[in-house]
Amino acid sequence: MQEKWGTLNDIGFPRLLHNIFAARxxxxxxxxxxxxxxxRFFFKTGIPVYGISNILSEVLGRxxxxxxxxxxxxxxxxxxTMLHEKKKQGEVLLAAGHITPHQLNDALNIQxxxxxxxxxxxxxxxxxxxxxxxxxxxxxxxxVHPGYVILHALKNGYYPAERMKTEIxxxxxxxxxxxxxxxxxxxxxxxxxxxxxxxxxxDGKRNLVDILAEIETRLSIPxxxxxxxxxxxxxxxxLILQEGGKEKKPEGPSSEDKxxxxxxxxxxxxxxxxxxxxxxxxxxxAGNGSIKKAYFKLAKEYHPDRYHNNAQxxxxxxxxxxxxxxxxxxxxxxxxxxxxxxxxxxxxxxQDVTQDAANIMNAELQFQKGxxxxxxxxxxxxxxxxxxxxxLNPDEGExxxxxxxxxxxxxxxxxxxxxxxxxxxxxxxxxxxxQDKAYYFLGVIHRVEGRLEEAExxxxxxxxxNPNIPEALSELRLIQMRKQKEGKGFFKxxxxx
Numbered sequence: 130m131q132e133k134w135g136t137l138n139d140i141g142f143p144r145l146l147h148n149i150f151a152a153r154x155x156x157x158x159x160x161x162x163x164x165x166x167x168x169r170f171f172f173k174t175g176i177p178v179y180g181i182s183n184i185l186s187e188v189l190g191r192x193x194x195x196x197x198x199x200x201x202x203x204x205x206x207x208x209x210t211m212l213h214e215k216k217k218q219g220e221v222l223l224a225a226g227h228i229t230p231h232q233l234n235d236a237l238n239i240q241x242x243x244x245x246x247x248x249x250x251x252x253x254x255x256x257x258x259x260x261x262x263x264x265x266x267x268x269x270x271x272x273v274h275p276g277y278v279i280l281h282a283l284k285n286g287y288y289p290a291e292r293m294k295t296e297i298x299x300x301x302x303x304x305x306x307x308x309x310x311x312x313x314x315x316x317x318x319x320x321x322x323x324x325x326x327x328x329x330x331x332d333g334k335r336n337l338v339d340i341l342a343e344i345e346t347r348l349s350i351p352x353x354x355x356x357x358x359x360x361x362x363x364x365x366x367x368l369i370l371q372e373g374g375k376e377k378k379p380e381g382p383s384s385e386d387k388x389x390x391x392x393x394x395x396x397x398x399x400x401x402x403x404x405x406x407x408x409x410x411x412x413x414x415a416g417n418g419s420i421k422k423a424y425f426k427l428a429k430e431y432h433p434d435r436y437h438n439n440a441q442x443x444x445x446x447x448x449x450x451x452x453x454x455x456x457x458x459x460x461x462x463x464x465x466x467x468x469x470x471x472x473x474x475x476x477x478x479x480q481d482v483t484q485d486a487a488n489i490m491n492a493e494l495q496f497q498k499g500x501x502x503x504x505x506x507x508x509x510x511x512x513x514x515x516x517x518x519x520x521l522n523p524d525e526g527e528x529x530x531x532x533x534x535x536x537x538x539x540x541x542x543x544x545x546x547x548x549x550x551x552x553x554x555x556x557x558x559x560x561x562x563x564q565d566k567a568y569y570f571l572g573v574i575h576r577v578e579g580r581l582e583e584a585e586x587x588x589x590x591x592x593x594x595n596p597n598i599p600e601a602l603s604e605l606r607l608i609q610m611r612k613q614k615e616g617k618g619f620f621k622x623x624x625x626x
Contacts, residue, residue, distance in 0.1 A: 130154060132259040134395035137161075142249050143279045143288070143364035145256060150175035150275045150365075151312055154260045160482060163254030165524055167482035168244060171264055177278065178270040180244035183485035185525050187244055188493060190218050193228070193236050203227050208497035241271040245278050249287040255398050276317035279364060283357035293360050294353075297337070303370040305340055305359075306333035311367045323350050324358045337370065382440040389439065393431075393446035400450060404474055405457035413471070417462055424458040492521035496528060503531070508539045526561030529553045534570040541577060550574065565595035572604060581608065 130152030137145070149159065153175040161168045171179040185191065190204045199207075199222065207221045214221070219237070222228045228236075264270070282288055315325070327344045337359075344350050362368040382390060400408050406415070409423040429435075431450040436443045460466045499514030515532040522528060533553030540546035551574055558567045572587030585608050591601035 130157075130258065130260075132257075134257050134398040135255070135391065136394060136398070137163075137251050137254045137256060139391070139394065141292075141364070142251065143283070143361065145258075146177070146275045146279060147365045149258065156262065156264045157258065157260045160257045161248060161251070161254060162256075163251045167485050168248055169482040170245070171268060171270075173264060173270065173272065176272050176274060177241070177245055178264070178272045179268045180241050181482060181486045182244050183482060183489050183522075184244075184247070185489055185493070185522065187240065187247070188489060189236060189240055190222075190493070192240055192243065193222075196236070196239065198232055198236055199227055205497055205500065208494055209501065212494050212498060237269055238271045238273075242273055242278070245273065246282045246285065246287045249282040250289065252289055252292065257398070257402075274317050276313050276361070276365060277319050280318045280320065280358065280361040283361055288357075288360075293356055296360055296363075297341075297356050300370050301338035301341070302336055303372060304333065304335065305331055305337045305368055305370055307331065308366050308369045311365075313365055313367055315367075318358075318361060320358060323348060324355070327355055327358065331368070382442055386440040386443050389436075389443050390446050393443065393450060396431075397446060397449045397453070400453050405461055405470060408453060408457040409461070411461075415461075420458065420461050424454065424462075427454045488521040492518045492525070492528065495521065496531070499531060499535070503535060503538075506538075508535055511535045512539060524560060526557040526559070526567070527564055528557070529560065530557030530564055530567040530570060533557065537570075537574055547574065547578075563594060565591045565598045565601070567591075568594065569598060569601045569604075572601065576604070581611075584608070 130148065135145075140148075145159075149157065149172055154172065155174060157172045157175075159170045159172065161170075166182070166184060168180060168182040168184075170177050186195070190199070190207060193199045194201055194204050203222070207218055207225070207227070210216070210221045210225070211218060216224075219228075219233050223230065223233060283293060315328075326348055327350060330340050330343050330347070341352050341355070344355055345352055359368065363370065406413055409415075409420060409427065411419055411423050415423075428451065431447050431454060433444045433448045433451060436447050460470050495514045495517040499511045499518065502508075502511035502514060512532070512535045515528060515535055518525070518528040519532055530553070533550040533556075536546055536553065537550035551571065554567055554571050554574075558564060558571075561567075568587045568591035572584045572591065575581075575584035575587060585605065588601040588604045588608070591598050592605070595601075
């Protein structure tokens, strides 16, 4: 398959995986981006074999804690060993006897699957597919058949249910049949027995709505339960839909316009990843004459007016490109804005998902270092480590929480620092509301400030998140004892009067 840029909204991840599998390129990469989240998947002959991401919950150690393979304590100790011995987490856990080779193998396999599964939830987002000469040697390859990935991601709720329902229901009047040729075997999908039985209902003569009704009545399979299976087989061209009766007039853009939309969207996404010099195809030393010449050449090709006879979607795609070109031109043709832009390029670091993934792991290592310093009440060292974690991974709420707590412990009587500490913890909660420790830390700060009602509320929230958090439970007991003591004192005062 040729190098391709596109949006997931147009194609959907199931179809994209199928197209890659159908191409059977010997070695290839798929880069995906959705807001700040990035993923990269490696493919061997069209089959996904490895994945990386900048999502903290997908780090191997955290995944093993979540799956009950190791404890949180073991995970944190392994990070400390990684810091000192410069080893990978799997190696550290194996050497310490915390896991078996079989458990490591299973965890790495689950990690690859989960990174793939979570990408199915991306309705928006962009992708870039391209071939490479060969896969890197240091990868632990875990092949997962795309048929299996597609079906089980759909069945387990990773793909938007409404989108799946719409994809089925808008085609109910069409005849459903098996394709004459397919690149899949049924076992590639690993369907369950009811799904296999449902296929016996398809005869290539009846429309989808009739087949769904028969599956529901004769096999007692609810429609919602069979939708993922049918969607998976339709996305992979194992099943096809044909018009029955009168030929339906095509809706939306023509096939020519659809091709044009795809080409223009790909061009836009490619340009979007470039700097302004690269967009215009000029060097850093280009003068105003060269800038203007490059601009007019591109503007002539991508001005929306050129596509006035095409569908609105074509004009919109062209307009997006033209806006990028125009912004590049106006920035570089002005001496002041060009100088400022050049400085921003020199100071900025363009990172791909590989560097992001490294930052995530390095942030985890610094986080563990900070927690060790915090346990020793070395608040200065803890702050230095937590500052690094926030710098390396600014989107992780837990890091901000511990940063705030450390600042409070460093300067509990400095009003400005205490305010900063509370703001950081609140930011941490906003980013990750599941943190029991965040509410506990905030509760302690409120207690020290004499805000007992706010403190009690925070401790209760900490217990809601984790019923076994000892620190918060202890604080709540002390608050209750204080209330009882104050109550007794109140009644004594009344009787004396």
